[in-house]
Amino acid sequence: MITSLFSKSKLLNFIIVFLIMLLAFILGNSKNGYESVIFGKVILFFICLLTVLVLNFIVSKNSLTQNNNYQILFFSLFLLALPNTTANGNILIANIFLLFALRRLITLRSQINVEKKLFDAAFWIAIATLFYFWSGLFFILIIITLLLYTDNNIKHWIIPFIGTACVFVIAMSVSIIWYDSFFEIFNITLLVSYDFSGYNSLQYLITMTMLFSFGLWSSIFYLKGIKQKKKAFRPSFKIVLFAAIISFVIVVIAPEKNGSEFLFLFAPIAIIITNYVETIEEKWFREIFVAIITFVPFLLLFL
Template sequence: MLANFFGKSKPVNFIVLFALFLGYFTLSTFSKEFSLEILKELLWFIVVFSVFNFIIAKNKITFDNSYAFLFFVILIGFFTETININNTFYANLTVLLFLRKVYSLQTSKNTLHKIFDGGLWLGISFLIEPLTALFGLLLFASIYLHQRFTYQTLLTPLIGFFSPVFLYFTYCFWYDKTEDFNKLFNWSIDYNFELYLNNKYLLPMIFIGFFTIFALFLKTPKTLAVKNKFRKNWILILIHLVSATILVGLFNERKISELLFLFFPTAVVLTNGLEMIKKKLIVDIILILFLVLSFTSFFL
């Protein structure tokens, strides 16, 4: 049923998945009065969904289906606190725009432009959330895997990254706000994970973590055994997942919204694992489990 519907990428799937998001969104804002702020949140998430879907479809990091988009929405449903337009959200959006360039390096068209743009978006994201500079590893990994290291490919992302950073420094220097600029490099780390130990978040994390690890074990051996373009993409996805996990672990103020950084690689890994399962009945059961538990989490 669900496997047949989401097993193909069709325009109607986007409508259904946005309706699913509206269900999560309504439950999370049930006690709030309707306002322009709520409408703004909806519009911003349409932008996020569009960028996410573009990256998946354009770079073929999953098969031609809607599973990744479905998992992305369900992950938001598990942690509806991520439906919040704050600095973390804007940083995540700029990271998605950065990822567009990272994953598109598998083609040789306009390579230096893509590398510069990737560095530029990462620089903007750094100004919003300094810890996202860790994703620089992902850009250099993509260059190494899909292109090759030269002085141009090594310097271009740095030029792109430091362009907005330098402009911001100039602004701070001119208006005597250099303390604001210095704060970008003050990476205080909070090792208190008490918020994640709450049953409302711990149980979904264990459930999602289990299936993510299961998907990795299903997909990784067969993928690494074949030398092709997707093998390189899979290595990149694994680096992305590890980088995002470290980033979330280093956050100095935990609000759950930081988990947004994990949703992209997690959704892709889960999708690739699901694609390895041939029996549609098992796929249906897994998808129903995710859907039911995501709505159940509201009552934990």
Template sequence: MLANFLNKSKPINFIGLMIFFAVCFLTLNFIDFFNTQLNVNDLLQKIVILLIFISIFFIYNFITSKNNLTYDNSFGFYFFTLLMGCFSTIVDYKMLFFTIIYLLFLRKIYSLQSSKRVLKKLFDAGFWLGILCVFEPKFLLLFLLIYLSAYWHQKITIHTFSVPIIGFLTPVFCYFSYLFWYGNQEILTSMFLKGFSFKMSFFTEEKERIFMMSLLIITFFAAFLKSSKALLINNTFRRSWSLLLINFLVVLSLFFFENDSKNTETLFLVFPISLILANGLELVKKRILIHIFLYLFLFGCSAYLIFL
């Protein structure tokens, strides 16, 4: 039944999954209100966070449908919704803000498969990345995605090379000017000179470590399964798929710098993981296996939330 519902990409699927997320989110966040006195400010904050999540879902759905990153189904959005739900209880405004900027950045680089307004897209991609790097300089590694997308979908020229840099420097220069005006320019320089810490501890708690390791193993298996077919055909999807794999590996490397369940990179990983899983599942011929995997994924995410 679940596979039949998700087999087509229809507005009712999108609405249904959003309602499902909203119900789960409200249940998880408001269950304590039955035992404690209702705090109006906390209630309003939860509602605002829920609305931000919904806007994230709209951006995600636009990116995947506009750029044909999956076939005509809702598997990707299903995985994205469940994974975002798993981390919805530990997010804050900063993480959600970064996630929206990150998705707006991805929207531009994946849309480079179209030849319309290429320079504008490259400038916008650099601009959104510049905003991210103002707060977290380690996101500078995402610059690799801009040039790979330009190389695979268009071609590298002096214009396509320089425009993303100009876009990137625009918010950085504005922020530096603001700090310079108030005599705090050393804040920006100290941020970009800050070192990274590489950890292999993954999550501190065992249940978090098991959940994340299982998710990564399934993702790598799905990536291998899809790549064995997608990379054999020289078409637009092959280039988008290659970009998606690099997207996953780059964000995964950022995750290793500060691997904690409360880090922004955890939410960043949800985008490529959901699409990789969806594309891998599309290759399964037997419907019963698709049903089993979808329900097992739902059960795994639910168990993670229950025992969180």
């Protein structure tokens, strides 16, 4: 039933996703109180909604999945499984800027306005880095993208650094105006942490098991599926896979492990799992697979 409902893009699907996200947002932000920060909470929820819309736009416009809404369903369910991902404003903002960058990199497939797209991608990643320092690792994705397209144009390799430099100069100028200091505005922290004791709860253990087991299993078939795609589309699917790998690295090294760092992983994993669901021929197995991802976050509410 679930697979039938989300197998086609429908308005009802977006309403269901909206309600799931609203529940996740309420759970994730209830510990912080609402009395004096109502406006801030509304802004954060709007960013959550915008993230889903951007994800759906990226997927639909670049044919990363078939015409369905599984990816936004999975994304919203991941939020519900780890509602803390909706509470960290800096990570929410950084994540949506990274999605903007991902969109520009994927659209390089058309080989139109390559310079502008590379500049934009680097620009968005640099802005994301201002909000969450380790977002800067996604700059590696630009290098990987250029390698995937075997781009030998030296100008294309220089442009991303120019885009990054522009953000640096603008941010430094704002810092001088607001703080009378060159680097006060920069949120730079080179700290890493391999202390995973913060995940030592049933909610985290079950969610991480679901994410990594389903994600890894789906990735195996995702890699096989890339070979069957048209040659022009293959780099786009590989970019998503590398985005998932970089996101996983951020989760591992995140200096503060409170669950919000998993947000970077949700979008690429949702796309990868959606691609796997589309390949499942046995209807009963597809229903069970999607049902597990759907009901586990709701079961966690009672733990």
